Amino acid sequence: MFLFRLLSFIFGYVNILIRGESLEKFLNMAASRGIFLWDIKRIGQNEILVKTRLSAVKPLRHIGRNSKTRFNFKGREGLPFMIHRIRKRKSVIFGAMFFLFGLYVLSSFIWFIDIKGNHDLSREDILRITGEAGLKVGSVKFRVDQDRVEKLIRERMPEVSYVGVDINGTRATIEIAEKIIIKKKESQPSNVVARKAGLIKEVLVLVGDPAVKEGDTVVPGQLLISGVIPPPETLNQDPPGISGGETARRAPAYPPTCVRARGVVRARVWYEGYGEVPLQEEGSRETGSLFSRVRIKIGDKEIILSGAQNIPFNNYRIESSIKRPPVWRNLSIPVEFISEEYHEVEKYRIQRSRSEALELARKKSLELARSNTKNIEGEYHVLDEKTTEVSPKNPENIVRVRAYIETLEDIGLEKPLK
Amino acid sequence: MAWQDFKKKFKRQMSDMLEIPSEIIMDLPKVVLVGDLQVFIENHRGIVEYSAESVRVNVGDYEVAVYGEDLLLRNILPDEICLEGRIKSIQFVR
Structure with a gap:
């Protein structure tokens, strides 16, 4: 049935009002001659x-003449009539053609460039090189030579091991695989210095000369394990009985050897946090209810496109964004599109007991201290967590708490020798 | 007339025996009803009367009369008629 509808639409069909005495005869004649009629409806006594x-x-x-009936064309439907109607409206055709042409022209430019797979290389650098090779936003799609772009990127950027340029519609996708440059194992002589201040708990020297011992307090940058190994003095002392003159001659023959110092220096490190909570707190906060309004401003007039005229809150915070059409030369269109969001704000007042405030301040300070431990490199474990209330001489309306977290961690940091 | 009756009888027996649909051998109308919405009449000989309340179709020896409301001839083909509307009754009129 759908196919039939489609066909009759394509070839066009007409509604005919037929008037006459012997309509049945007309229908029979039409049917017997193979003329296809459908949706036959009786309207009046002698009308169908x-x-x-x-x-x-x-x-x-022909049949109508034979069966003495009269025709009256009521409606013309289908493609042939539509074409006829459209032909009369030249500007519509012109507009449609213009639209298609514009679509075609605009789709033959590259409007977006995506770069995938770059970690260390910056997008700007890559774009600069592709621009030189003729691929930039706004360049004509058919003139872009993908091979040339790929080649130029490979030439200019030795860090790139693979580059693929794919143009899909108005979007160019540049896929890049960077070479993984394996860092050479550092074999140059180096010291181990302290990364942060702490109390040394244990020193395990693999290579080098220890400069600190357990129980020492160190400051950041302090030498922990030295890469400079002094000449063995044992030779000087070992043979105590033999002549002293011989050893004195030998000693300067050994210059200090330089090695890459390695080892584990674990130290106790403290992290601090501070939190304060007032006993009486006043302020304002958002309730979470939101009212948004969109306005359009034309010249001096404002039209509210959506949202009510009156803002349903007493206290609120406005977040508005204004969109203006781009200014060309010194011509600007005096139309602004303003969308505003009103966040309801309410005043609050909290009265806390001393113990409540203390608990809160403790939490706050500990959280702060914990956030400091977050950027510790490597393994560590927490030895102790302490909070102490800072009590001033004069009683205050505020509770202050200081928190300490004590950790045990490796504070060694390799630093090359000069 | 006796000859005619004999011929009919013979044809019916033939169609029963050979299991050929009788509307083909005996040139009978085939009336298909779809609920009270549609009637298909195959093997017709033309429309005798057509109005919104009743449609009579010549099917050879007799007429098939369809009575209903808002009857509409969906289509007419040389051997098939499709009727639509609210069908109330169908009669065979001799």
């Missing part, structure tokens, strides 16, 4: 409405 194909109209006239 039929639909028929455009091509069947001429033979129907």
Whole structure:
């Protein structure tokens, strides 16, 4: 049935009002001659409405003459009539053609460039090189030579091991695989210095000369394990009985050797945090209810596109964003599109007991201290967590708490020797 | 007339025996009803009367009369008629 509808739409069909005495005879004659009629509807005593194909109209006239009926064309539907109607409106055709042409022209430019897979290389650098090779936003799609772009990127950026340029519609996708440059194992002589201040708990020297011992307090940057190994003095002392003159001659023959110092220096490190909570707190906070309004401003007039005229809150905070059409030369269109969000704000007042405030301040200070431990490199474990209330001489309306977290961690940091 | 009756009888027996649909051998109308919405009448000989309340179709020896409301001839083909509307009754009129 759908196919039939489609076909009759394509070929066009007409509604005909047929008037006459012997309509049944007319229908029989039409059917027997193979003229296809459908949706035959009796309207009045001597009137029927039929639909028929455009091509069947001429033979129907013949039958009509024979069966003494009269025709009245009521409606013309289908593609042939539509084309006829559209032909009268030249500007519509012109507009449609213009639209298609514009679509075609605009789709032959590259409007977006995506770069995938770059970690260390910056997007700007890559874009600069592709621009030199003729691929930039706004360049004509057909003139872009993908091979040339790929080649130029490979030439200019030795860090790139693979580059693929793919143009899909108005979007160019540049896929890049960077070479993984394996860092050479550092074999140059180096010291181990303290990364942060702490109390040394244990020193395990693998290579080098220890400069600190357990129980020492160190400051950041202090030498922990030295890469400079002094000449062995044992030779000087070992043979105590033999002549002293011989050793004195030998000693300067050994210059200090330089090695890459390695080892684990664990130290106790303290992290501090501070939190304060007032006993009486006043302020304002957002309730979470939101009212948004969109306005358009044309010249001095404002039209509310959506949202009510009155803001349903007493206290509120406004977040508005204004969009203006781009200014060209010194011509600007005096239209602004303002979308505003009103966040309801309420005043609050909290009265806390001393113990409540203390608990809160403790939490706050500990959290702060914990956040400091977050950027510790490597393994560590927490030895102790302490909070102490800072009590001033004069009683205050505020509770202050200081928190300490004590950790045990490796504070060694390799630092090359100069 | 006796000859005619004999011929009919023979044809019916033939169609029963050979299991050929009788509407083909005996040139009978085939009336298909779809609920009270549609009637298909195959093997017709033309429309005798057509109005919104009743449609009579010549099917050879007799007429098939369809009574209902808002009857509409969906289509007419040389051997098939499709009727739509609210069908109330169908009669065979001799």
